[in-house]
Amino acid sequence: MREHLERLGWAMCGQGDWAYVYRSPHGRLAARVSPFEPGYTYFVDLCVRCAGNRHVPRIELATRLNGGGHLAVLEYLTVGNTGVVEEFLRHWKHPEEADADLRALRHEVDTMDEWGRENVRWWGPRVDMSDRHVLFSADGDAKVIDLFFVEGDDLLTELIEDPRSFVRHMPLDQLRYVLDMPDLQTGDQPADYVRRIRDALNEAATGT
Incomplete structure (x- = not known):
């Protein structure tokens, strides 16, 4: 899959523990390619459940790959203003002060995290929310990314x-x-x- 993306002109722009990230030729999309991925489908599920919420990225494609891998194509996000991120994280901790979209997202995340702790082997002990997990869309909305993980x-x-x-x-x-x-x-x-x-x-x- 990585070679296929590269042949189509996508350029690798990052990598994490589980996946490689590529940016599309026109710059508007990112592809997350994981050779082995037991956990990312839960974040995709969150985005589907919260479709239309301005604080989750738009998912263009998500599919399992043969052999246990996973491909997700979503809108390209960038690092934003530190002060805005800090304010977002403060509202995350105090959702009663947040906008309606953030309150709804926090409720859905907590619900999925509780379910995961009870049902998913190796589920992470926390929601992975930090400044690294708040990025920004082209129109300036703060969006969460990669909140769930397995150990x-x-x-x-x-x-x-x-x-x-x-x-x-x-x-x-x-x-x-x-x-x-x-x-x-x-x-x-x-x-x-x-x-x-x-x-x-x-x-x-x-x-x-």
Whole structure:
């Protein structure tokens, strides 16, 4: 998928632990491409539920990729004024002082977070709301991004420690590109970490 976007003229403009981000040739869209993605669909669900709310990005396309990856195409967002971000975060903490869209968004986020804690394995212990998660659209609206996550370290540790049990929770065909995650490409992991993940995947595949 990344090579396909590049052939179409999209340029990589960032990466995180889970995904690579590309900007469209005309600059109005961003594509988030994750080789292995167990959690981003929940943020997409939030955007769908809150469609029309001025504080969530517009999603143009969201689809799972073969092998456990995910592609999302959304409006391109940029970093904005620090003071405006701080005011947004203050209203997030005190929704009674916020505009109607922000109050509605906060309610939906809290509802989904409560559901995730009860139903999603490896769900993150908090909503990931900080200044890094408030960006701005071309028309100046503050928008939240990537609020939900799963604990990647816990997920991979469980895979390493008990591969055959792990694949009862996540099918092996959804782990095909786990080693292509950006976080595992940086060289910042312990020397044998990637090898242990590879060995665990082999054990899960062969049962030995």
